[in-house]
Amino acid sequence: xxxxxxxxxxxxWGERLRREGVTIGFVPTMGALHDGHRSLIRAARLRCDxxxxxxxxxxxxxxxxxxxxxxxxxxxxxxxxxRAEGVDVxxxxxxxxxxxxxxxxIVMVPEIAQQLWEGAARPHHFVGVATVVTxxxxxxxxxxxxxxxxxxxxxxLIKRLVxxxxxxxxxxxxxTIREKDGLAMSSRNRYLSPDDRQxxxxxxxxxxxxxxxxxxxxxxxxxxxxxxxxxxxxxxxAHVEYLALCDPASLEPLKQVQRQILLxxxxxxxxxxxxxxxxxxx
Amino acid sequence: xxxxxxxxxxxxWGERLRREGVTIGFVPTMGALHDGHRSLIRAARLRCDxxxxxxxxxxxxxxxxxxxxxxxxxxxxxxxxxRAEGVDVxxxxxxxxxxxxxxxxIVMVPEIAQQLWEGAARPHHFVGVATVVTxxxxxxxxxxxxxxxxxxxxxxLIKRLVxxxxxxxxxxxxxTIREKDGLAMSSRNRYLSPDDRQxxxxxxxxxxxxxxxxxxxxxxxxxxxxxxxxxxxxxxxAHVEYLALCDPASLEPLKQVQRQILLxxxxxxxxxxxxxxxxxxx
Numbered sequence: 254x255x256x257x258x259x260x261x262x263x264x265x266w267g268e269r270l271r272r273e274g275v276t277i278g279f280v281p282t283m284g285a286l287h288d289g290h291r292s293l294i295r296a297a298r299l300r301c302d303x304x305x306x307x308x309x310x311x312x313x314x315x316x317x318x319x320x321x322x323x324x325x326x327x328x329x330x331x332x333x334x335x336r337a338e339g340v341d342v343x344x345x346x347x348x349x350x351x352x353x354x355x356x357x358x359i360v361m362v363p364e365i366a367q368q369l370w371e372g373a374a375r376p377h378h379f380v381g382v383a384t385v386v387t388x389x390x391x392x393x394x395x396x397x398x399x400x401x402x403x404x405x406x407x408x409x410l411i412k413r414l415v416x417x418x419x420x421x422x423x424x425x426x427x428x429t430i431r432e433k434d435g436l437a438m439s440s441r442n443r444y445l446s447p448d449d450r451q452x453x454x455x456x457x458x459x460x461x462x463x464x465x466x467x468x469x470x471x472x473x474x475x476x477x478x479x480x481x482x483x484x485x486x487x488x489x490x491a492h493v494e495y496l497a498l499c500d501p502a503s504l505e506p507l508k509q510v511q512r513q514i515l516l517x518x519x520x521x522x523x524x525x526x527x528x529x530x531x532x533x534x535x
Numbered sequence: 536x537x538x539x540x541x542x543x544x545x546x547x548w549g550e551r552l553r554r555e556g557v558t559i560g561f562v563p564t565m566g567a568l569h570d571g572h573r574s575l576i577r578a579a580r581l582r583c584d585x586x587x588x589x590x591x592x593x594x595x596x597x598x599x600x601x602x603x604x605x606x607x608x609x610x611x612x613x614x615x616x617x618r619a620e621g622v623d624v625x626x627x628x629x630x631x632x633x634x635x636x637x638x639x640x641i642v643m644v645p646e647i648a649q650q651l652w653e654g655a656a657r658p659h660h661f662v663g664v665a666t667v668v669t670x671x672x673x674x675x676x677x678x679x680x681x682x683x684x685x686x687x688x689x690x691x692l693i694k695r696l697v698x699x700x701x702x703x704x705x706x707x708x709x710x711t712i713r714e715k716d717g718l719a720m721s722s723r724n725r726y727l728s729p730d731d732r733q734x735x736x737x738x739x740x741x742x743x744x745x746x747x748x749x750x751x752x753x754x755x756x757x758x759x760x761x762x763x764x765x766x767x768x769x770x771x772x773a774h775v776e777y778l779a780l781c782d783p784a785s786l787e788p789l790k791q792v793q794r795q796i797l798l799x800x801x802x803x804x805x806x807x808x809x810x811x812x813x814x815x816x817x
Contacts, residue, residue, distance in 0.1 A: 418669050
């Protein structure tokens with residue numbers, strides 16, 4: 254496995270392979286890889302000739318009071334996982350190589366990124382995501398890129414920007430990988446104390462309660478939301494940031510249940526913020 | 536010469552050629568082609584195996600009170616010019632193909648695009664330019680793209696965004712082509728009445744007066760600016776929007792003359808707005 258740090262070397266590698274007709278798969282990550290990433294890497298490995306994983310803790314998608322400095326960076330573990338999964342290139346640019354002096358361009362997806370859910374809660378987050386993904390796609394120029402459904406709104410944003418900017422990358426969104434007790438895998442789970450780790454499953458349990466209510470025929474979205482909130486309330490350390498029934502395409506909140514529904518939520522447990530979602534319908 | 540209208544066909548054409556190792560040159564235009572465009576096309580023709588010219592009057596770079604609807608669209612003339620210059624593909628997308636329903640992504644280059652000169656005068660203009668150029672580069676994926684120096688700030692913006700977003704396109708900015716009397720060629724010159732057409736040379740004459748003052752040793756930028764303004768004042772129909780000595784890299788206004796100087800200006804003659812610039816130094 255090659256480890257490349259310079260955007261220029263990464264771009265040259267891709268350029269050479271594309272000329273040879275090789276298809277390039279790409280899994281962009283912030284490292285601290287877990288089985289969720291592993292499932293993306295495996296899915297990419299099956300569908301592409303060459304596979305690039307980027308590991309870059311992107312500073313521009315963190316807010317000023319967020320966890321940029323303490324974000325986990327277990328690079329030896331991450332490389333070992335990539336190597337074991339047959340990754341061809343681990344791309345590890347420095348912040349300085351990605352954002353050199355004079356850098357100023359930003360990519361915005363206003364409706365998805367500013368008005369709804371994670372966008373409303375974290376105003377600069379998705380500008381950082383959209384910009385870094387555009388840059389990474391410019392450098393790697395993959396045919397296919399894979400993202401996890403756990404970050405549903407992020408995946409929606411990326412599909413939108415790839416279409417809007419004609420980036421020519423196929424986006425594949427893969428199902429969320431969960432711990433045995435239902436907690437969605439996330440690099441941030443390691444912030445949880447043992448007690449909080451137990452409590453964290455409440456979000457998934459809330460979605461299950463919501464799904465069950467829908468399956469039982471409840472039609473009113475706010476009734477389903479109330480049921481989900483009541484579930485979260487069973488854990489006194491958990492605080493709901495939002496918990497809603499949305500349209501899976503537009504992410505707009507629903508008033509009535511419909512054929513396809515996205516249950517979407519964010520909770521805080523202590524200082525740790527967790528997001529998750531579930532696709533369901535009636 | 537191929538005429539392609541669908542972004543998908545254009546992208547497929549480029550993809551096939553790049554695989555064969557062909558280098559692609561690209562001249563993005565809004566049509567109404569003149570000798571300025573011709574010089575870009577000829578320069579590209581010499582340096583690339585395959586040459587694409589796009590003709591697209593981009594609605595998003597026009598303000599609400601600007602000349603979008605009356606912008607000239609002499610498509611037969613434009614295609615003939617392209618054919619005569621050995622262009623391989625004339626890419627003529629429709630506004631709807633470029634901005635279909637749901638489109639929302641924008642590319643911003645805040646400092647260059649919002650704070651200075653044309654950016655300050657036309658607040659949405661450069662967002663439209665940055666976004667459409669990113670899209671066109673995504674579709675055509677050229678190795679080389681050419682722009683005219685007449686739109687100096689636009690060229691600066693495009694170089695910045697290509698670097699910042701790692702678009703991997705070499706940008707070549709070519710000298711302004713002028714009429715015999717010095718007027719910079721522009722598709723908008725045809726809006727000028729015969730009298731205004733005469734008066735329009737005053738901007739170039741102002742730059743010449745400014746350059747002469749610098750060559751004669753004047754060091755104070757505002758003195759040079761005063762000389763340029765006095766020149767424009769000789770034409771009673773001409774109104775200065777801005778006229779300044781700037782740093783050619785940052786476009787920031789200068790207080791003192793320096794080794795390399797950009798004389799930059801915009802004037803109105805009647806309802807027609809003209810921009811031009813001159814590189815000089817001492």
